Amino acid sequence: MAEDLTGSITERDEFIVTKGKNKKQLKCDTDSSAGCVSQRACVYCGARVVLNPITDAIHLVHGPIGCATYTWDIRGSLSSGAELYRNSFSTDLKEQDIIFGGAKKLSAAIDGLVEKYQAKLVFVYSTCIVGVIGDDLEAICSAASRRHNIEVIPVESSGFIGNKSAGYRAAGDALLRLIKPSESAVIEKNNSINYLGDFNLAGEAWIIHNYLRQMGVELNVTFTGDSHYTALKSAPKAKLNIIQCAGSMIYLAGKMEELYQIPYIQISFLGIEDTAASLRNIAAALGEESMIVKAEELIAKETARVDSIIKGYRAKLEGKKAAIFVGGGFKAISLIKQFREIGIDVVMIGTQTGRKEEYEIMNELVDDGTVILDDANPAELERFMMEKGANLLVGGVKERPLAYKLGIAFIDHNHDRKHPLSGFEGAVNFAEEVYSTVCSPVWKSLNALGMESGVANHG
Amino acid sequence: MAEKNKENIFFRNVNENPCNMCMPMGGILALKGIEQSMVIVHGSQGCSTYMRRHIAEHFNEPVDVGSSSLNEKGTIYGGEKNLRQALDNIRKVYHPALIGIVTTCLAETIGEDIERITGQYLIDNEMEEFPIVTASTPGYGGSHFEGYFFTLKRILMQLTEAAEKNNKINIIIPNISPADIREIKRMLALMQIEYVLYPDFSDTLDRPFAKPYTKMSNGGTKITEIRSMGGAAATIQMGITIEDGISPGKYLEEEFGVPLYNIAIPMGVESTDAFINTLVEITGKKVPESIKQERGRLLDGMIDSHKYNFQGRSVIFGEPEMVYGVTKICAENGVFPAVVATGSQIGKFNQLVTAAVAECPEESKILIETDFSHILAASKEGKVNIAIGPSDGRYLTEKGDIPLVRLGFPIHDRVGGQRLLSVGYTGTMMLLDRITNTLLENKYKSYRSSMYEEFYQQG
Ligand code: SF4
Numbered sequence: 001m002a003e004d005l006t007g008s009i010t011e012r013d014e015f016i017v018t019k020g021k022n023k024k025q026l027k028c029d030t031d032s033s034a035g036c037v038s039q040r041a042c043v044y045c046g047a048r049v050v051l052n053p054i055t056d057a058i059h060l061v062h063g064p065i066g067c068a069t070y071t072w073d074i075r076g077s078l079s080s081g082a083e084l085y086r087n088s089f090s091t092d093l094k095e096q097d098i099i100f101g102g103a104k105k106l107s108a109a110i111d112g113l114v115e116k117y118q119a120k121l122v123f124v125y126s127t128c129i130v131g132v133i134g135d136d137l138e139a140i141c142s143a144a145s146r147r148h149n150i151e152v153i154p155v156e157s158s159g160f161i162g163n164k165s166a167g168y169r170a171a172g173d174a175l176l177r178l179i180k181p182s183e184s185a186v187i188e189k190n191n192s193i194n195y196l197g198d199f200n201l202a203g204e205a206w207i208i209h210n211y212l213r214q215m216g217v218e219l220n221v222t223f224t225g226d227s228h229y230t231a232l233k234s235a236p237k238a239k240l241n242i243i244q245c246a247g248s249m250i251y252l253a254g255k256m257e258e259l260y261q262i263p264y265i266q267i268s269f270l271g272i273e274d275t276a277a278s279l280r281n282i283a284a285a286l287g288e289e290s291m292i293v294k295a296e297e298l299i300a301k302e303t304a305r306v307d308s309i310i311k312g313y314r315a316k317l318e319g320k321k322a323a324i325f326v327g328g329g330f331k332a333i334s335l336i337k338q339f340r341e342i343g344i345d346v347v348m349i350g351t352q353t354g355r356k357e358e359y360e361i362m363n364e365l366v367d368d369g370t371v372i373l374d375d376a377n378p379a380e381l382e383r384f385m386m387e388k389g390a391n392l393l394v395g396g397v398k399e400r401p402l403a404y405k406l407g408i409a410f411i412d413h414n415h416d417r418k419h420p421l422s423g424f425e426g427a428v429n430f431a432e433e434v435y436s437t438v439c440s441p442v443w444k445s446l447n448a449l450g451m452e453s454g455v456a457n458h459g
Numbered sequence: 460m461a462e463k464n465k466e467n468i469f470f471r472n473v474n475e476n477p478c479n480m481c482m483p484m485g486g487i488l489a490l491k492g493i494e495q496s497m498v499i500v501h502g503s504q505g506c507s508t509y510m511r512r513h514i515a516e517h518f519n520e521p522v523d524v525g526s527s528s529l530n531e532k533g534t535i536y537g538g539e540k541n542l543r544q545a546l547d548n549i550r551k552v553y554h555p556a557l558i559g560i561v562t563t564c565l566a567e568t569i570g571e572d573i574e575r576i577t578g579q580y581l582i583d584n585e586m587e588e589f590p591i592v593t594a595s596t597p598g599y600g601g602s603h604f605e606g607y608f609f610t611l612k613r614i615l616m617q618l619t620e621a622a623e624k625n626n627k628i629n630i631i632i633p634n635i636s637p638a639d640i641r642e643i644k645r646m647l648a649l650m651q652i653e654y655v656l657y658p659d660f661s662d663t664l665d666r667p668f669a670k671p672y673t674k675m676s677n678g679g680t681k682i683t684e685i686r687s688m689g690g691a692a693a694t695i696q697m698g699i700t701i702e703d704g705i706s707p708g709k710y711l712e713e714e715f716g717v718p719l720y721n722i723a724i725p726m727g728v729e730s731t732d733a734f735i736n737t738l739v740e741i742t743g744k745k746v747p748e749s750i751k752q753e754r755g756r757l758l759d760g761m762i763d764s765h766k767y768n769f770q771g772r773s774v775i776f777g778e779p780e781m782v783y784g785v786t787k788i789c790a791e792n793g794v795f796p797a798v799v800a801t802g803s804q805i806g807k808f809n810q811l812v813t814a815a816v817a818e819c820p821e822e823s824k825i826l827i828e829t830d831f832s833h834i835l836a837a838s839k840e841g842k843v844n845i846a847i848g849p850s851d852g853r854y855l856t857e858k859g860d861i862p863l864v865r866l867g868f869p870i871h872d873r874v875g876g877q878r879l880l881s882v883g884y885t886g887t888m889m890l891l892d893r894i895t896n897t898l899l900e901n902k903y904k905s906y907r908s909s910m911y912e913e914f915y916q917q918g
Contacts, residue, residue, distance in 0.1 A: 009548050032504050035525045035545030037552075042505020064564050064599040065474060065802075066481025070509035072851065092474035093599050098568055109473035128503050128565040129599070132534065159503035160534045160565060378523050379552045379674060397512050402521040406672050446668065 009036060015375060020368030026359050028374040031163055037377040039325070039398055040352045044127050046167020047157035049075060049415060050248050051123055051174060053199045056082035056228040058119045060089040062106050062137065063127025067159075068092075076201045076416040080226050084117055093129070103135050110144040110152060121229045122152040123174060131158030151229070153177050164327075165247065165353045172252040175223065176259075179235040187236045187260065192220035193282070194238040194262070196253055197245030198269075200225025201415070204422035208269055211423060215283060215294045223249060236260040240285055242267045242278075244422075247328030247353050268330060269422040271338030271430070272303060272310065302424040310341060313431040316439055318343035323390035325350045325376055325399055326413050329358025335394060335413075336365045342431050347388035350376045378402050392438055407446055409437035475832035476854055478776055479802025481598030484510045485606025486561035487524055488634055488868075490592070492658020493614065494679035495556035499525040499545050501538060501573060502563025506598070516871040518637075518664045523674065525549045527566075534569055539576050546580055546591075553674055557590045557682055561610065567597035590682060592617050602803040604778045607634055608698060609705040611658065614685060621715060622690030627653045628741060629688050629717065631696040631707050633724060633780045634868055637665035638880040643725070646883055649747050650738055655684045655691065657707070665877045689715030693741045695734070699723040700779040700808050725882050726784035726890070727791050728757060753884040760888050764895040765793055771898050774798040774838040774855065776831075776848040777867040779805045785847050785866065786815050788887060794894060795819055797841035800826035800834045835859050845898055850876075862901050864893050 014027040032038035044061075048071050052059055061068040068090030079085065091109050093102050110122055122144070126137055137154035145152040157170045181187055193212075198205040205225035212219050220238040221231040241256060241264035243249045253264040265285050267278035276299045283291040322344045324335050329351050336346050346366055350373040351358075362372055371384045381402060385393060392409035393399060403410040411433055413421070419433070420426045483500055487510055490498045500507035507526035514522045525548070527533070527541040542560070549558060560573055577591045594613040596606045611631065630647070632640055640661035647654050662678025688694075694717050696708030703709045712719040720741070725734035731754075735746055771794035775785045779801045789796045796819065799812050809825055816823040824837050831854050838846070838859055846855045849867045856863050870876030881890040 009551060031530045032526070032528045033544065033548065034528045034541040035499065035548030036528075037523050037525050037549075038504060038528065039508065040504055041508045042503050045505050045509070060473070064481060064597075065477050065479060065602075066484065066506065066509070066564075066598040068474065069477040069480050070513060072476060088476050090474045090477060091472065092477070095597075095599055098564075098597075098599055105472050112473055128506075128563070129568045132565065132568045159505045160529050161531055163504065377552075378521060382672065382674070398508070398515050398522070401515050401519050404519075405521055405666075405668065407668070407670065446670075 009033065012036060012380070016371065016373040016380070017363075019363055019366055019370045019372060026356075026363075026372060026374060028354055028356060028359060029165060032375055036375075037379070038375055039377065039396075040375060041164055042159035043161055043164065043167040043170065044125055044157040044159050045071065046164035046248070047125060047155050047171040047174070048167070049199070050168055050171035051155065051224060052085055053077035053224040054121070054123075054227050054229070054232065055079040055085045056119060057085060057121040057123055058089060058113050058117060059085060059087070059123050059125070060091070060109060060113060061125045061127060062091050062102065062130050062135070063093055063125075064129065065090055065092045067127045074415055075199055076418055077199050077225055078201075078203050078206075082228060084119060089113060098129060098133055101133055101135055102130065103140055106135065106140050107144060110140075111147070114144075114148050114150065120150050121178070122150070123155050124152065125155045125157050127157070128159040131161065151178060163353065168248040168353075169251050171248070172255065175232070175252055176255055178232055181236060189239060190218070190220075190237050191286070192218040192238050193240040193242055193286070194220050194235055194256075195222040196241055196243040196264070197249035198222055198225045198422070199245075202418055202420040204269075204420045204426065207420055207423040207425055211279060211298060212282070214298050215279065215291050216288070217282060217286065217291060223252065236262070238262055240265070240282075242282055244269060244330075245328055246330040246358070247355070266330070268334040270331065270334035270426065271341055272306065272424060272427045273337050273341060274334050275423050275427065276303065306424045306428050309428050310431050313435045314341070314343045316435055317431075320344045320391040320438055321347045321389055323348035323381070323385045323388065323393045325381060325393065325395045327352045327396070329354030329362070331413065333358060333361050333365065336362065338427065338430060341427070342434060344434070346370060347390055348373070348384045350374060382406065392434065407443065409434075409440070409443075411437060474830045476830055476851070477802060478800065478830055478834065478851065479602035479604070479778075480513070481564075481603060482596035482601050482606030482609070483561040483563055483598060484513070485603035485608070485634070486559065486594050486596045486610035487514065488603070488660070489607045489610040489614070489658050490559035490561075491522075491663050492632070492660035492679055493557055493559070493685070494681045495675050496559060496679065497523070497525065497549050497553050497555035497557075497675075498559045498561065499527060499542070499549060500563060501527045501542055501545075501560055501566040501571060502529055503565055504528045506563045513869050513871065514664075517869040517876045519874065519877065520664050520666065523553070529565055534565065537569070538566060538571055542571075542573065542576055543580055546577070555675065557592065559592045559594065559610070559614070561594050561596045561606070563596075564598040567595060567600070590618055604634070604780070604803045604805075605701075605705055608701050608707060611707040612705055612710050615688065615707050615710055618682065618685045619689045619711070619715070620686055622687040625687065625690045625692070627655050627691045628738070629691045629694040629708070629711065630654050630656050631694060631698060632656060632658060633697050634778060635724060635781070635882060636879050637661040637877045639882040639886060642880055642883045642886050646735075646750065647738075649750055650735075650742075650744055652738055652742055652744065655688055656680060657685065657688065689717065691717050693718045693720060695720045695722060695737055695741075697722060697724045698780060700783050700805050700811060702806060723787065724780055724784040727788040727887055728754070728761075728884070729791065730784060730787050731882075731884050731887060750884070757884040757888045760891065761792055764891065767895050767898055768891075769793040770902070771795065771845050771894065772797045772841060772843050773845045773847055773894075774800065774834060774841070774843045774861065776800040776834055776846070776852060779803050779808045781867045782848070783808070783811055783815065785890075786812055788891060789847075789894075790816050790819060792891060792894075794845070794898075795821060796823050797821070797843050798824045798826065798834065798837045800829050800837070802829060804828040831855070844901065845894065847894065862897050864897050866890065
């Protein structure tokens with residue numbers, strides 16, 4: 001092969017479009033290209049982040065130590081009860097186990113943990129090599145389940161079987177097993193709803209619970225923020241499912257509709273506009289007049305409370321340009337609207353695991369000239385942020401230092417943030433965070449010694 | 460006592476909250492200290508993403524690391540295609556001067572022959588001179604600590620040639636902070652010593668803000684220098700705990716006859732003296748007045764705080780080399796090292812630590828290849844009142860109410876891990892102050908209530 005050092009990776013072309021410029025379809029939902037420095041994680045990670053917030057479960061990683069270390073207490077998910085989920089348990093496979101198999105070790109690990117922590121629920125995650133050395137997770141788990149008379153659920157999350165989305169699916173399958181009623185049980189429906197795709201980061205699910213309570217909506221269980229074994233078991237009883245994080249939950253919602261006749265609607269509690277619309281949609285879907293009235297009251301009260309605060313920030317932020325690179329598509333869509341609320345236009349938007357339908361919506365929402373890209377890498381993020389003159393980036397931990405090194409402001413939308421971004425409270429936090437970074441005096445210092453600052457420069 | 464303990468832990472089936480990371484992580488860190496180098500992690504996407512996130516969080520720097528993104532096909536039919544593609548893409552985007560390839564659990568389990576693959580790649584691309592360094596670092600083979608030194612050794616094995624004798628001293632740097640590395644350079648400059656520092660991530664992982672941003676950062680050990688390390692006058696390796704099999708210094712001695720001085724990280728009076736004395740011994744140079752002054756100031760400070768320190772009972776954990784260094788400081792200052800622990804499995808560690816704590820009034824508990832649940836249990840038993848080590852030790856604060864002095868890698872819940880200075884006479888003083896002040900803070904915080912509880916109503 002001749003050496004081509006032009007700096008562009010041609011196989012990535014199909015994953016990038018500019019609105020208005022090219023008509024081609026954006027490619028998404030495939031494996032990352034080798035050597036592209038993808039910002040994505042793996043199947044195991046996808047599964048782990050979805051299931052981890054279940055507070056009273058033992059989360060046991062069957063594999064070598066690294067996978068467990070890097071995901072120990074990985075999310076800022078809060079609990080109102082058990083704290084068991086905040087541990088990282090691993091079978092810590094060693095060379096010998098790779099050669100002779102890790103089955104025995106896994107059985108013994110489950111026995112030891114169940115005895116020590118008296119748990120009712122164990123998730124066993126498979127990592128890359130477990131798929132290769134062929135430990136029969138299913139058999140080991142069901143034997144352990146019988147031995148202890150509790151639920152021991154294998155999560156088929158070998159790292160190489162797909163991308164992070166496959167992990168969401170694996171988590172969905174594990175959850176379906178968990179909520180499945182026994183043969184004899186009759187499901188008695190009630191009027192409650194399940195809330196899917198909120199992981200209670202910094203108490204976000206609690207904020208939404210409070211809204212629903214004020215509207216007279218009964219919440220059955222949240223998947224999976226601050227949830228626990230008993231509550232999850234009751235999931236089939238609900239009348240309606242609402243989904244926040246679609247990427248991780250749409251599969252589960254579809255299955256629950258099929259198996260338990262629970263319809264679902266997609267909602268979003270990011271930003272005032274989406275929060276208000278979602279509360280209305282929930283009330284409408286449940287169809288009770290009193291809820292509709294209470295929803296309007298709540299919206300009016302909360303909007304009045306936060307409106308002037310947001311307007312104050314808007315005045316300072318008007319005209320700035322944002323770049324977005326987050327995990328899921330639905331979050332990205334909400335962010336476009338949320339930025340609009342504070343007077344900011346989105347000039348670049350991308351996700352790790354967005355789906356085709358979501359990219360279509362994004363394409364509709366953004367202005368001409370906005371770059372839309374799937375599974376981006378640092379080189380692309382840098383290039384488009386510079387080209388488009390972005391003043392700030394929304395992203396996770398890995399993207400933050402890049403933004404800062406470019407002299408650009410940054411908003412955390414990562415797993416372990418410590419402030420809620422949901423609902424009206426979250427909208428205020430968001431605006432405040434944008435203000436705190438875009439308008440920080442720090443950028444002024446960059447002008448000393450003749451350095452230009454990204455922010456001051458485009459501002 | 461330590462032996463018995465070791466036995467228990469060798470046969471444990473589950474690791475409860477890991478105190479170590481996996482081998483390729485160490486490989487990445489080592490390679491980040493080489494000029495204009497890029498790393499490819501050969502395995503599924505997740506491994507590299509996790510490690511990047513960990514490193515980025517600690518250093519607050521962009522950490523671009525490629526992955527061969529092995530998928531199902533690559534796992535079944537071999538990952539050669541992916542690895543070649545990764546090499547192509549990394550070269551296109553980054554134009555590195557050296558590429559390091561570290562393997563993962565997955566690549567090792569499916570038996571990838573990376574040396575053959577890369578050899579063929581270089582021939583096919585007519586670039587036989589280009590340095591590609593391969594290191595086999597299965598995550599189940601050891602911890603990140605071994606991965607670090609082993610990768611350094613692999614780089615030497617593939618780059619270093621028989622060179623003409625020169626006056627330089629090879630200084631082999633363990634995983635200390637960029638600030639520490641800079642301090643060592645400062646001391647060497649004061650002594651007017653010529654050296655090759657290997658690796659040197661003091662700039663690459665702690666680079667100054669500058670415009671324009673470049674994908675690769677400046678700094679790092681020069682490749683030409685690495686090639687000529689075989690001609691050095693001597694090697695000083697700060698790796699007293701490591702085994703010969705992974706010792707870069709040992710390799711240089713055996714292969715090129717470079718005399719090896721294996722010393723501890725210069726932390727504390729004795730270890731820093733050893734460093735300075737070794738330099739004197741090798742070069743015949745005099746110790747400059749300013750260094751003597753620094754030493755005097757450290758002694759002065761040690762006297763100031765010695766009585767406070769006597770109330771300290773510490774648990775020290777993390778990478779063996781760092782733990783040994785801190786143990787020396789504690790022992791020298793009367794902070795009793797009640798528990799000395801590492802997640803790595805290093806044979807020499809036990810013996811070295813035992814010698815370091817020989818004069819302590821009580822016997823220390825030494826834990827090897829351990830996890831945080833064992834460390835917590837031992838700490839409670841040992842009535843520990845201060846913890847010293849990386850961020851994950853916050854578990855000890857949360858569960859055991861033991862205040863934590865953050866040190867080592869990774870520090871992901873505070874800023875400034877890269878700026879912590881703890882080596883040399885000056886760094887030792889700074890670390891010691893952090894330790895003493897944490898003890899004092901805790902004492903002042905609670906002495907009113909604890910005295911009340913203990914004595915009120917009794918007399
Ligand atoms: S332990 Fe193995 S599979 Fe897990 S992150 Fe490390 S190299 Fe990857």
